[in-house]
Amino acid sequence: MNLDMVRLTTTSYVVLGLLGLRGPSTSYDLKRAVGHSVGYFWHFPHAQLYSEPRRLAEAGLLDICTEDGGRRKQTFSLTEEGRRALQHWLAEPETEPMQVRDVAELKLFFSELAQEGDMLTLAQEQIRQHTERIGTYEEMQERFGSVDTVAPRLVPLKLGLAMERAALDFWKDLSSELEG
Amino acid sequence: MNLDMVRLTTTSYVVLGLLGLRGPSTSYDLKRAVGHSVGYFWHFPHAQLYSEPRRLAEAGLLDICTEDGGRRKQTFSLTEEGRRALQHWLAEPETEPMQVRDVAELKLFFSELAQEGDMLTLAQEQIRQHTERIGTYEEMQERFGSVDTVAPRLVPLKLGLAMERAALDFWKDLSSELEG
DNA sequence: AGTCACATAGTATGAAACAGAACGTATGTA
DNA sequence: TACATACGTTCTGTTTCATACTATGTGACT
Numbered sequence: 001m002n003l004d005m006v007r008l009t010t011t012s013y014v015v016l017g018l019l020g021l022r023g024p025s026t027s028y029d030l031k032r033a034v035g036h037s038v039g040y041f042w043h044f045p046h047a048q049l050y051s052e053p054r055r056l057a058e059a060g061l062l063d064i065c066t067e068d069g070g071r072r073k074q075t076f077s078l079t080e081e082g083r084r085a086l087q088h089w090l091a092e093p094e095t096e097p098m099q100v101r102d103v104a105e106l107k108l109f110f111s112e113l114a115q116e117g118d119m120l121t122l123a124q125e126q127i128r129q130h131t132e133r134i135g136t137y138e139e140m141q142e143r144f145g146s147v148d149t150v151a152p153r154l155v156p157l158k159l160g161l162a163m164e165r166a167a168l169d170f171w172k173d174l175s176s177e178l179e180g
Numbered sequence: 181m182n183l184d185m186v187r188l189t190t191t192s193y194v195v196l197g198l199l200g201l202r203g204p205s206t207s208y209d210l211k212r213a214v215g216h217s218v219g220y221f222w223h224f225p226h227a228q229l230y231s232e233p234r235r236l237a238e239a240g241l242l243d244i245c246t247e248d249g250g251r252r253k254q255t256f257s258l259t260e261e262g263r264r265a266l267q268h269w270l271a272e273p274e275t276e277p278m279q280v281r282d283v284a285e286l287k288l289f290f291s292e293l294a295q296e297g298d299m300l301t302l303a304q305e306q307i308r309q310h311t312e313r314i315g316t317y318e319e320m321q322e323r324f325g326s327v328d329t330v331a332p333r334l335v336p337l338k339l340g341l342a343m344e345r346a347a348l349d350f351w352k353d354l355s356s357e358l359e360g
Numbered sequence: 361a362g363t364c365a366c367a368t369a370g371t372a373t374g375a376a377a378c379a380g381a382a383c384g385t386a387t388g389t390a
Numbered sequence: 391t392a393c394a395t396a397c398g399t400t401c402t403g404t405t406t407c408a409t410a411c412t413a414t415g416t417g418a419c420t
Contacts, residue, residue: 010283017290028369038289045407050370090294093305095283100343102278103190105336107270109218110197112332114270125273152292156285159350163280166346170339208398225378
């Protein structure tokens with residue numbers, strides 16, 4: 001419909017993509033799906049999973065099917081146009097550069113202003129956090145690796161793991177430098 | 181003053197931190213400072229460097245010194261309270277977990293919906309982007325390593341580099357898998 | 361039957377972040 | 391004097407985000 005009125009953001013494509021992978025879903029379905037898949041490496045709050053599909057529907061990229069039962073429940077599905085938009089996005093290799101947001105990194109940048117010992121404590125805590133995350137990721141790889149999920153969906157997890165490992169190594173080095 | 185009225189965000193601490201490192205500065209000074217330092221690994225738009233100091237001043241964390249000349253120009257500096265807030269933040273090792281936002285990673289997650297060849301093109305473009313960034317970072321390390329900047333400020337750059345290298349390796353592997 | 365806990369499902373609200381355009385001021389130079 | 395350019399600041403409208411709140415269904419225990 002009025003496609004040109006709606007700006008598609010990354011959030012939009014996450015919604016389109018999830019609907020593509022899962023087929024028709026309600027917002028709540030999406031919310032749960034995010035929770036145990038894409039949510040591990042791309043955060044967003046569930047409220048957007050309610051507002052965004054409506055926006056996309058207005059743009060003609062989604063169909064809404066309203067079930068009237070006890071709860072007003074809406075199931076969304078991709079229209080042809082929606083699928084095209086998604087594929088167009090996937091085919092576009094130029095993307096915004098990867099962004100890392102790490103408050104610990106920031107603190108390190110300002111370390112000159114910190115007290116003796118602060119950075120060592122920071123490093124140790126980071127080691128703990130990254131180790132824990134690596135554990136979670138590895139567990140996921142095992143759990144899903146053989147069973148129910150399709151292999152391609154695990155590939156980005158590998159990148160996440162690699163990043164976490166790089167960070168872990170960094171903080172370990174730093175920590176032993178500070179101790180030594 | 182009314183410290184409890186203002187929520188301090190990461191943005192706040194970047195401002196406090198920069199003022200700590202540089203001493204009294206105008207918003208414009210901060211803007212330039214961000215441009216060639218912390219800006220490389222922590223993005224934010226310059227408009228915030230005008231609004232945030234005012235917020236902080238209201239909270240009593242900064243002093244404002246207004247020079248009246250041709251331009252109304254305000255120089256900000258840390259108050260004792262500001263310095264304390266900063267040090268308190270630096271001393272706090274628990275931080276939000278590192279977040280990676282990479283649209284390419286997302287696209288990869290949805291690769292099942294993509295056309296033949298899309299992911300190879302994507303991987304190649306990512307290789308290009310990450311290689312370029314690594315170049316920039318390495319150049320910065322050399323440029324600042326010996327000359328004017330203090331060593332601690334280069335440390336976070338090392339983390340950035342490590343992350344970029346991890347990403348580059350990942351995409352290289354993927355690319356050769358897709359080709360092979 | 362009552363009520364408790366719990367998972368499900370959706371909405372509301374406001375603050376913060378963000379992009380980017382627009383605006384204004386000084387300085388040099390042709 | 392006119393113009394280009396760098397400097398410095400503000401404004402505007404979205405987008406994002408966190409969080410709290412509302413409400414509905416279900417099963418379990420009493």
